[in-house]
Amino acid sequence: MLIIGAGLAGLSLAWHLAPTHRVLVVDQGAQPGAEATAQNAGMVRRLVEDPVERAIATRSGEAFAAPGDDWEDHPPSRVVGAVLGLVEEDAQLTDAVAHLRQRGVEVHSLDRPEEVAPALRGSPIRQAWWLPQERVADPHALLSGFLRGLRRQGGALRLGERVEGLAQEGDRVVGVWVGGALLRAGAVVIAAGAWGQGLAAGIGLARPMAPIRRSLHTTAPHPLSRPEHPWLWLDDLGLYARPEAEGWLLSGCDERLDRPALGPGSIGGLTERGRAELGHKLERGLPALADVGLRGGWTGLRTFTPDRRPMLGEDPDRQGLWWASGLGGAGVTGCFAVGEAVAAWMRGEETPWLSRRAVSPGRPFPGRFLIHPSGESWSGQLVSAR
Numbered sequence: 001m002l003i004i005g006a007g008l009a010g011l012s013l014a015w016h017l018a019p020t021h022r023v024l025v026v027d028q029g030a031q032p033g034a035e036a037t038a039q040n041a042g043m044v045r046r047l048v049e050d051p052v053e054r055a056i057a058t059r060s061g062e063a064f065a066a067p068g069d070d071w072e073d074h075p076p077s078r079v080v081g082a083v084l085g086l087v088e089e090d091a092q093l094t095d096a097v098a099h100l101r102q103r104g105v106e107v108h109s110l111d112r113p114e115e116v117a118p119a120l121r122g123s124p125i126r127q128a129w130w131l132p133q134e135r136v137a138d139p140h141a142l143l144s145g146f147l148r149g150l151r152r153q154g155g156a157l158r159l160g161e162r163v164e165g166l167a168q169e170g171d172r173v174v175g176v177w178v179g180g181a182l183l184r185a186g187a188v189v190i191a192a193g194a195w196g197q198g199l200a201a202g203i204g205l206a207r208p209m210a211p212i213r214r215s216l217h218t219t220a221p222h223p224l225s226r227p228e229h230p231w232l233w234l235d236d237l238g239l240y241a242r243p244e245a246e247g248w249l250l251s252g253c254d255e256r257l258d259r260p261a262l263g264p265g266s267i268g269g270l271t272e273r274g275r276a277e278l279g280h281k282l283e284r285g286l287p288a289l290a291d292v293g294l295r296g297g298w299t300g301l302r303t304f305t306p307d308r309r310p311m312l313g314e315d316p317d318r319q320g321l322w323w324a325s326g327l328g329g330a331g332v333t334g335c336f337a338v339g340e341a342v343a344a345w346m347r348g349e350e351t352p353w354l355s356r357r358a359v360s361p362g363r364p365f366p367g368r369f370l371i372h373p374s375g376e377s378w379s380g381q382l383v384s385a386r
């Protein structure tokens, strides 16, 4: 079994497969998890509109609560709670709230959200949902645990090796090309994040995915930042804030299509315009943070399919080819469940908690899909995912 990509998707799958398969993970980076996995905000978010994303998030949530021995020294997450707010479209998350409550997840509607989250003082939100058990993950600790388990069970990781292409005989994928040599494998899994679509295109397979760039900003120390302050997400306005060190990690949820070049490296820098736009949003949505001193930050790639659901499982058009891709903006949250589902299907087992069809690489996709360049849910732009 050969997995292309040592990000959260690839290493979670490797960890889940290692008890029953010989697993080799290959990554072009000098370190595992150096791309999207190192660029995220680390929020584990179960209150999401889409039922498929929610099925993955709630399943993963159970693993975050009891991850097992490979995380004995460094837990992969901690509970801080979260407040999800809506400034205009206040009914947006209502169904999702009902579903989570039915599953036993604690969700409260807050009349005075600033009492739970002082950074919401003066915020114009019309609806605030508080999830006291929501978590922040540590992606580095997550990866370390997956790697520890993989190695303990005899699996291997090769770094600094770029897969140049998939190797096929007839309509069967039989391995990959690395450094001009054929590396044979009984099955190959594309867990290559923003580069997955290109690998498929190399063997004439159209699997639409769009890498979308988003900014994250760091701030100077700020009096309202506390390690135990819940993370905040104003969903329809497109603004989130998470305590980080003594300041905040902030995003205006901007989206821009941006395909990376071949080879490692997808992190980008911020612009003055981006900082100014975030400043305006803070004034509108989180006035208590409008005086934060923006210090630095980066941009990173979230890779989506056109229906924004992940691409998981066996490829219906190539034997021996599997996918653990398209984790979008939810790959930290969903990593445990993504690895669990694909590993189960590889063993011929079923997953009653997740429909295979809903995430199948062969499902019909629209040719274009909506992104939100300003982060606001009420404005959008159609982009091609091909």
Ligand SMILES: Cc1cc2nc3c(=O)[nH]c(=O)nc-3n(C[C@H](O)[C@H](O)[C@H](O)COP(=O)(O)OP(=O)(O)OC[C@H]3O[C@@H](n4cnc5c(N)ncnc54)[C@H](O)[C@@H]3O)c2cc1C
Pocket (backbone or CB within 6 Å): 004, 005, 006, 007, 008, 009, 010, 026, 027, 028, 029, 032, 033, 034, 035, 036, 037, 038, 039, 040, 041, 042, 043, 044, 045, 161, 162, 163, 164, 191, 192, 193, 194, 195, 196, 199, 214, 215, 216, 264, 299, 300, 301, 302, 303, 324, 325, 326, 327, 328, 329, 330, 331, 332, 333, 334
């Ligand atoms: C700004 C930002 C904020 C985010 N915030 C959150 C959040 O708060 N919560 C959340 O749940 N998720 C969040 N995410 C999403 C999350 O980070 C991703 O969904 C997740 O990291 C994707 O993991 P991956 O393994 O699919 O991709 P990656 O981490 O990109 O891994 C893919 C790997 O494949 C390797 N690779 C690619 N091509 C080849 C090749 N040809 N040969 C060898 N190796 C190859 C790459 O080197 C890379 O290591 C955020 C993402 C970003 C960018």
